[in-house]
Amino acid sequence: MTAMLEMRGVSKSFTGVQALRDVNFTVRAGEIHALVGENGAGKSTLMKVLSGVYPHGSYEGAIIFEGEERRFRDINDSEALGIIIIHQELALIPLLSIAENIFLSHPPARLGIIDRDAVYRQTRELLAQVGLREHPDTLITDLGVGKQQLVEIAKALSKRVRLLILDEPTASLNEADSAALLDRLLAFREQGIASILISHKLNEVARVADRITVLRDGRTVDSIDCGAQPVEEDRIIRSMVNRDLAHRFPERHARIGSPVLEVRNWSVYHPLHPERQVIKNVDFQVRRGEVVGIAGLMGAGRTEFAMSLFGRAWGRNITGRIALEGCEVELSSVPAAIDAGLAYVTEDRKQLGVILADDVRKNITLASLAQVAPRWVIDDVAELRAASDYRTRMRIRCSDVYQETGQLSGGNQQKVVLSKWLMTDPQVLILDEPTRGIDVGAKYEIYCIINELAEAGKGVVVISSEMPELLGICDRICVMNDGAFVGEFASGDATQEKIMRAIMHNKRTSNGARESDMPMEGVRP
Structure with a gap:
């Protein structure tokens, strides 16, 4: 089967930090290709290069799509060819309807006026394709997360998607909604739509993927053809973390008290x-x-x-x-x-757990300002010492405690949240x-x-x-x-x-x- 997509020798760096190193990645027409790796391995960076979020000239290497080299200036260029990315944080407007969200950027129009009949007709057709029975006027805020994911996919279909990129699509879904979403990907495969699935849930990857590529430290370290060989989770994990995990969970020696x-x-x-x-x-x-x-x-x-x-x-x-x-x-x-x-680590770290625009230092000390602010004035030295101590103790991977928290991987952001609450003792x-x-x-x-x-x-x-x-x-x-x-x-x-x-x-x-x-x-x- 010929490749629909080839990414050849892609490298990308940020202020001296090498995020991707000579990555090669291919997707065949009508296949589900899973991309796995640790947080910070380069998966999202690679997909942002592919979708034009990082434009041509900001990276090294080449993108070949349907036999031609592509030089995307922005995400509009990639979407015009049917390459659609759905991020983990859904890009839906809660107080707009399903129909309005789907056609917000490209509504059917007649003589410069939005054709509402066409909007509703096409919305119903798209919702039927993804298995949703909701009325087009239903507000996004009235839908569960699983149905919102399907609305995002319907929006992608409205743009005549050829290659669908899903970044952790089931991270916030229950088992039933996750299964429904994966079944929808399998149905799209039968229609000739290719998908790139980024996921940490290896059981789901093994269920639907035709091929699996593993990234580690910005490099391609393993590729598995699921049709030619059995998918072993231990092999994937070993490739991801570069070590054997004989036990998925550390041993516990509980000493339970009052x-x-x-x-x-x-x-x-x-x-x-x-x-x-x-x-x-x-x-x-x-x-x-x-x-x-x-x-x-x-x-x-x-x-x-x-x-x-x-x-x-x-x-x-x-x-x-x-x-x-x-x-x-x-x-x-x-x-x-x-x-x-009492301390509570929220399930939504990006919205409620950390201030992404603030640095690691400020996030760690946020709930314990009294410890670093005698007489109501923050002691910069005390704050730096406390944040640096938790950075070392929690093994937070960052350039220093002045790095913006939003630049960290999900796992390291979670460690920042934990540090914030552990500092309250x-x-x-x-x-x-x-x-x-x-x-x-x-x-x-x-x-x-x-x-x-x-x-x-x-x-x-x-x-x-x-x-x-x-x-x-x-x-x-x-x-x-x-x-x-x-x-x-x-x-x-x-x-x-x-x-x-x-x-x-x-x-x-x-x-x-x-x-x-x-x-x-x-x-x-």
Whole structure:
């Protein structure tokens, strides 16, 4: 089969840092070609070169598309040939409709006037192709993330896509939506549309890819023809990180102590729909040195529960009792929660976790300014010393602590977020999807940090949509569904089947009296 795309000897550097080194990459017509590698390996940079985000002249090498060398000046040039890129952060306008988003840049027009009948007709046809039944007037804000991804693909189809580039398309999706999206890629393959799939989810890559290319440190280090040889995840991981990962998760030697966080009869109502109870009389406990996982499907209430605990950052009409280290506390605001020893690492690090335009130093010290600002004035030397210490301790890969955080890879951005909250010296750390969108090597480092926190006597709560992750790092797993805990398993008893059964059947497992029936020892009246 002839190559639709050839990228020959592509090299790209940024202020002396070599991001790509003589990369060769090909895509055949009508194939799904997966591009994998650690964060910072050069995957996104290579795709930005291909799509014209980095114009011709800013890189070395050649792009051959459909037999001709192309010199793209910007993304419009690549889109004109049917090369469409869908970034991990979706480029949709929430308060516009599906139809308006799809045809925002190229609406059908007649005599210079938008032809609304054509807009609606073509939108319905495009939505049918991607399997969406929504009305064209539906606002993007009223759609779930999975359906928004499909709208992005419909928008690509409206531009007569020949080569579709998807950057981590399933990172924010649940299993059902991920499966639907991958099925859509397989259907496009039958229609002759080629796809480049960037993903850290190797099981999904193995399911749909015709070929897999591995990048490491800006170089092509491995290429796998999935039709000619079996796809072995261990081989891919070994190529990505340049070492064997005999165990995906570090060993844990748990030393679990007394309760450090106790939550009783916790109820939360929706902030915009006060009649809707989102968290329903929840009881929860974490002990010192314990890693507790919270499993559940998207919409189960896991994030809402965590944010409501963290200084009532989400929800209204919140009732219930919280005790930290045996003493009842009133966490009525985020500063109060931080002062009491609670920290929350958000699932959305780019929007809520870091300030991308600020440097690493400022992001690390942001939640602990009192430590570096005696008499209300920031001590630059103290701030630099603290940030540099966490950079070394957390193995953050950056040129220095003055580097802009938005220039770091996803895994290193996540380490900056963790550093910010570790600097507050929390007794309980809640991690919401801590490894979303980062590679297996960076994941392993995050797991090691979680172990170190537990060994130091902290209580750690991990919310994750990846059940193998919860099974690999947690001492206990609580299962959430529809705003309530419906199951609980010790690590030795938990399996994916048991967790899914608890979710689907909505039954609470119990070995006698529920914890909520027991008094909270040492609670102040």
